[in-house]
Amino acid sequence: YGRQTFLLTNITGAVCAESFLKGHPPQIPDVLENGQIQDRTRYKTICQTYKNQRRFFTLYDTANKIPVFSAYIFKGSKTGRPRNLVWMTEPNNDKKSQASDNDYKNNSGYDRGHLYPSSYGYSREDKNSTFTLTNIVPQARTFNQRSWSNMEQCVKRFMEKHCIDNNNQIKGFLVTGAEPGNKLLNEKINIPLKMWSAFCCYNSTKKKWFASAHWGDNVADTNDRCLNTNTLDKLYSKFSKGTTAFKLFPEELCPSDVSRFVS
Ligand SMILES: *[C@@H]1O[C@H](CO)[C@@H](O)[C@H](O)[C@H]1NC(C)=O
Ligand SMILES: *[C@@H]1O[C@H](CO)[C@@H](O)[C@H](O)[C@H]1NC(C)=O
Numbered sequence: 535y536g537r538q539t540f541l542l543t544n545i546t547g548a549v550c551a552e553s554f555l556k557g558h559p560p561q562i563p564d565v566l567e568n569g570q571i572q573d574r575t576r577y578k579t580i581c582q583t584y585k586n587q588r589r590f591f592t593l594y595d596t597a598n599k600i601p602v603f604s605a606y607i608f609k610g611s612k613t614g615r616p617r618n619l620v621w622m623t624e625p626n627n628d629k630k631s632q633a634s635d636n637d638y639k640n641n642s643g644y645d646r647g648h649l650y651p652s653s654y655g656y657s658r659e660d661k662n663s664t665f666t667l668t669n670i671v672p673q674a675r676t677f678n679q680r681s682w683s684n685m686e687q688c689v690k691r692f693m694e695k696h697c698i699d700n701n702n703q704i705k706g707f708l709v710t711g712a713e714p715g716n717k718l719l720n721e722k723i724n725i726p727l728k729m730w731s732a733f734c735c736y737n738s739t740k741k742k743w744f745a746s747a748h749w750g751d752n753v754a755d756t757n758d759r760c761l762n763t764n765t766l767d768k769l770y771s772k773f774s775k776g777t778t779a780f781k782l783f784p785e786e787l788c789p790s791d792v793s794r795f796v797s
């Protein structure tokens with residue numbers, strides 16, 4: 535990964551490589567290693583397209599019926615959450631390989647937790663495009679609505695202020711994912727054990743790349759629960775498996791040892 539350039543190879547269809555920093559896909563042990571999907575029957579790449587425009591990338595686990603991660607670019611955001619939402623699914627005939635609207639109805643305290651948050655969409659169409667069940671995991675309600683949501687807002691404010699590229703535009707690269715657990719929602723949808731998120735961006739004033747990471751257990755929040763801001767290194771070592779590294783961004787760009795996150 536480091537010096538080399540791995541692109542997603544041997545995958546049919548558009549891969550939305552523009553959603554990855556310098557086209558580098560993440561490395562998720564046992565799932566996506568060296569740009570290769572390990573089990574192509576199980577894991578599906580989705581170039582999330584809405585109104586004929588590519589919006590973001592999702593790697594979807596058809597066995598667990600939740601995404602592994604979504605990769606997206608923050609470019610600033612207009613206000614407002616879309617109304618009268620219709621939850622979308624992938625337009626294929628294989629209904630058994632993905633979650634359906636009904637699967638989330640009897641939700642036992644789990645929200646539909648976005649990986650790519652609607653609040654990060656630049657346009658109304660971008661926001662709408664996040665409302666697909668392929669971008670959603672069952673997320674403990676108070677976790678979703680408190681500490682995770684606070685984290686999303688803090689990261690967003692940071693990026694609006696500090697992630698300004700050479701064209702004077704806001705631009706931050708993010709990858710957000712879930713670690714599958716061993717419980718099911720409605721005997722069908724995997725309930726993740728943990729959720730994680732990281733961003734990396736360039737600050738053209740300081741000519742520096744910034745990065746930081748957050749994660750949390752997918753359990754109900756206690757009142758004072760707060761997600762600590764961490765370095766990419768800490769995230770990587772937390773989710774690496776054996777000798778296979780977990781990596782989200784090209785390490786020659788994104789500082790992995792310092793959390794340059796100043797709120
Ligand atoms: C967003 O989705 C809603 C519900 O499907 C639709 O009514 C609305 O027109 C969409 N907005 C945009 C800007 O695409
Ligand atoms: C809702 O979920 C609970 C717990 O998983 C289950 O016991 C119950 O039968 C479900 N109800 C319906 C209507 O599916």
Ligand SMILES: *[C@@H]1O[C@H](CO)[C@@H](O)[C@H](O)[C@H]1NC(C)=O
Binds near residue numbers: 697737738740
């Ligand atoms: C990053 O860039 C912005 C705007 O160009 C500047 O105001 C800000 O202070 C910079 N942030 C850091 C942490 O250097």
